[in-house]
Amino acid sequence: MEAEGYVSLREFTEADAEALLEWASDPRVVRFQRRDAYTHVDEARRYIIDHVLPFCRTRGTAPSAASLGYLVARAHWGRGVATRAVSAAAEAVFAEWPWLVRLEAIADVENPASQRVLEKAGFTREGVLRRYVVLKGRPSRDVVMFSFVRGDGEVKPAEVATHS
Amino acid sequence: MNTVTLRRFDLADADAMMSWASDPVVTAFLNREPYEPVEPIAFIRDTVLPHPWFRAICLAGDGPVGEVSVTPTEDRCRAELGITLARAHWGMGVATAALKRVLATVYADLDGVERVEALVDVDNAAARRALEKAGFQQEAVMRSYCVVKGLLRDMVIYSFISTDPLVERTMHVSLSS
Numbered sequence: 519m520e521a522e523g524y525v526s527l528r529e530f531t532e533a534d535a536e537a538l539l540e541w542a543s544d545p546r547v548v549r550f551q552r553r554d555a556y557t558h559v560d561e562a563r564r565y566i567i568d569h570v571l572p573f574c575r576t577r578g579t580a581p582s583a584a585s586l587g588y589l590v591a592r593a594h595w596g597r598g599v600a601t602r603a604v605s606a607a608a609e610a611v612f613a614e615w616p617w618l619v620r621l622e623a624i625a626d627v628e629n630p631a632s633q634r635v636l637e638k639a640g641f642t643r644e645g646v647l648r649r650y651v652v653l654k655g656r657p658s659r660d661v662v663m664f665s666f667v668r669g670d671g672e673v674k675p676a677e678v679a680t681h682s
Numbered sequence: 683m684n685t686v687t688l689r690r691f692d693l694a695d696a697d698a699m700m701s702w703a704s705d706p707v708v709t710a711f712l713n714r715e716p717y718e719p720v721e722p723i724a725f726i727r728d729t730v731l732p733h734p735w736f737r738a739i740c741l742a743g744d745g746p747v748g749e750v751s752v753t754p755t756e757d758r759c760r761a762e763l764g765i766t767l768a769r770a771h772w773g774m775g776v777a778t779a780a781l782k783r784v785l786a787t788v789y790a791d792l793d794g795v796e797r798v799e800a801l802v803d804v805d806n807a808a809a810r811r812a813l814e815k816a817g818f819q820q821e822a823v824m825r826s827y828c829v830v831k832g833l834l835r836d837m838v839i840y841s842f843i844s845t846d847p848l849v850e851r852t853m854h855v856s857l858s859s
Contacts, residue, residue, distance in 0.1 A: 552757075582826070582828060582829050582834070583826075583827060583828065619826045619834055620824075620825065620826045620827060622824070642825070644822040644823060644824055644825070645821045645822025645823075645839070646821060646822075647799075647821050647822065647839065647841065648797060648819075648821065648841055648843050649759050649760065649796045649797040649841075649843050650757065650759075650760060650797065651757050651759070651760070652757055652758050652759045652794075658757075658759035658760075658796050658797070663821075663822050663824065663839075665824065665825055665826075667825050667826045668826075
């Protein structure tokens with residue numbers, strides 16, 4: 519089922535804290551995320567300031583591999599938003615980082631929806647990695663490793679626009 | 683075959699470390715990057731001694747013939763193994779024996795670690811055999827995982843989970859179950 523309208527990507531700003539809190543506080547959305555759900559907009563703001571903004575500007579090294587992760591607010595599930603965002607992100611980073619060869623992503627073995635997102639976005643399933651991550655202090659989880667290697671085939675073109 | 687044991691390093695092992703650290707042909711069995719020759723005293727002092735789990739591989743009480751390390755990652759349950767063996771001791775089951783010793787002891791030493799993983803080049807048949815004989819399970823081939831000497835390499839990822847059964851030591855016949 520195709521999403522109506524289109525999905526675009528842009529960099530975060532501090533002003534996005536309230537919006538980020540919307541999904542970062544939702545236990546259903548962060549279920550398979552390592553860190554706990556946020557409960558206050560200040561946590562979201564700190565995350566953007568301390569983690570997201572510096573991360574976006576770190577271009578020191580030129581690693582051949584990178585890893586991708588994504589969260590979508592619950593209200594927008596089931597309409598292909600994540601798949602289109604992942605496709606757009608993959609296309610953007612392969613274009614912006616000529617040194618990038620491998621983009622990888624993991625999905626919990628009990629998260630088939632996320633596994634489908636990656637498959638539909640053209641990632642290749644490589645295998646199950648046992649006891650790979652600890653979620654919120656609970657017992658460790660098995661995950662499925664996926665990758666998209668430069669030259670794997672066309673990333674689905676837009677309906678998506680990327681602007682900074 | 684001599685018994686393989688593991689012990690902690692000390693600075694007095696610097697000379698012995700030269701037997702594998704100074705050999706330009708020796709590349710680390712399982713490390714992603716090509717093995718960088720280092721000045722052994724500084725390496726032992728600055729990297730080995732503060733490391734959470736770093737051991738010398740010894741044969742029958744002689745000096746070290748290699749090194750093995752298990753390094754916790756950002757995920758507390760997961761640690762990465764690296765092993766290097768002097769070339770004179772390849773092909774005799776020393777690595778396999780060392781790996782078995784690691785698996786028998788490391789989970790008790792590293793709190794929270796449930797998974798020891800090893801990344802090895804797809805073409806490194808000897809290292810893959812050693813891991814498999816020691817009981818590691820192959821999980822995936824990770825495509826174009828890293829650059830080694832200017833070439834993209836596929837790496838195989840193996841793991842041993844703390845609850846996996848330890849492989850029996852082959853030199854030992856036990857009559858009890």
